[in-house]
Amino acid sequence: MPSAELAIFVVVLLALLFDYINGFHDTANAVATSVSTRAMTPSFAIGLAAVMNFIGALSGTAVAKTIGSDIVMPAAVTQHVLFAALIAAIFWNLLTWYYGIPSSSSHALIGGLVGAAVASQGFGVLKTAGVIKVVAFLVLSPLIGLTVGYLVMTALWWLMRRQTPSHINRVFLKLQILASTAGAFSHGSNDAQKSMGIITMALFGAGLIPKFEVPFWVTLACAIAMALGTAVGGWKIIRTMGGRIVKLEPINGFAADLSSASVIYGSTLLGMPVSTTHVVSSCIMGVGSAKRLLAVRWAVAKQIVTAWVLTIPSAAAVAALTLFFVNLF
Template identity: 40%
Template structure:
């Protein structure tokens, strides 16, 4: 088996890892607010992830293929491209496994961006990096999305509090039922966004191999990516939900609905414009915004600070890991 085939397999495994590392966060508020039974929530989320990945547009995959590393350096690498991307993936997954093991809700998107940069910088220098593309199409969306999520969570909570302030407790039952819809569409949108990052790497390999001449993702690739991210969610997503559901703010159906709705609004816009964002960042920042509006003293800001620190160090740590991994392969 050549490096090309191995790298394709590892990309699908990375998508699987993203499923259990990131996607469980999107289900957390639903489960811990007891809005939907855990089994039902995971099944519905997995189905949504699968359908979203196969049906929704591939704008995010094109961002990964075109806007991280300069086009000419991708083709200049020739047969080395498989090893470059393989080192990138191993660097990103190493950090993902570390944060998953300790239950730290860090970003797989950040990890992949950092992982992609390391090997190319070692091989070709910083000139190989598409600075404008990575800044405006990747870095800014990744770092702005939690800020937008916080503000959106705050505002949604403010307006819904005003709308529902005279309602009876029966309103909670309505919010629980509405979360079947928010859960489905949020997972469809964000699952597509996350799976497309791996699909973008496959498109790079296929173009250099001469198997495609544009940035369109073949349906069989979409299907396999959808299957991997859904399986990852089902098999490993429960470990991460405790961080979101219990360590930031005490979640009730009202808060869960607000977090789901806030995140859905941001995810929809990001998928349309092709911006890779982190569902982990988004759902957590939405909860922070909700807590800040309702009861700031009840928010566990200490955990939030640690979580935010993990977000900021993920890109440089993944960069260093993949840089070292690729360096070791050159010595062998």
């Protein structure tokens, strides 16, 4: 196999591997609240999340186009740059998964892409307006999630104020299944498209496709990889998000899932990549805050926020270092 074709093959393989790891790293985004409140058994919840992630991944390509064409100039990106970016993102995902930290796969991938591109050709290769827009949305989306979670939970408390706790639990145990289904769909609709964008960038940069359009086989392959990864399940992060941030009842779980699904899918429709992990975590914090501020374990929240802040620069540094060694050898 010629070296150019081999390089593209390796990049595609790594992008699918990142998608798979993203799936099991982010399984908690869709199922943690339902498992915590016992609305669903863990095996059923993960199976449902895998199916809905697959369906969600087939729903569009707007986010993929943003990742592949609005951050770095596609024609200027080599296969080596994409290789280094993916290695950095995979490394950060595995590291945070190992320690049970719900960090952002999106931040890791974007940080890796920016770090590798800058290390290769300097800051001129970046599309400044696109980078600012994407980073701004990555920062704002958790704040939006926190606010939406608080407002939805406050509204639900008001609507159910005359009902008994047992009645509330019976109703929202069933409704939480629907909310989790929507959450898994929204996760697939946003996160799977990030690998689609990287693969399409590789194909476009190599001249294998005439314009930046995501081929159907890329969409299907990424959807399958995401679903398979989700089916494996990232149990450490499920425990963190399901119980360590705030103690959840069925009504809280429903509010968190409904809020996060709305914010994530709204971002997908706008073509904006967001951290589904950050949005879900912040919605859980918002829901807990509506009950009372002390209901949130802010020490755990602080650890999560620290990981948020460190992810982009850390992934960028790893990508730059990886590119150095790739070019060296």
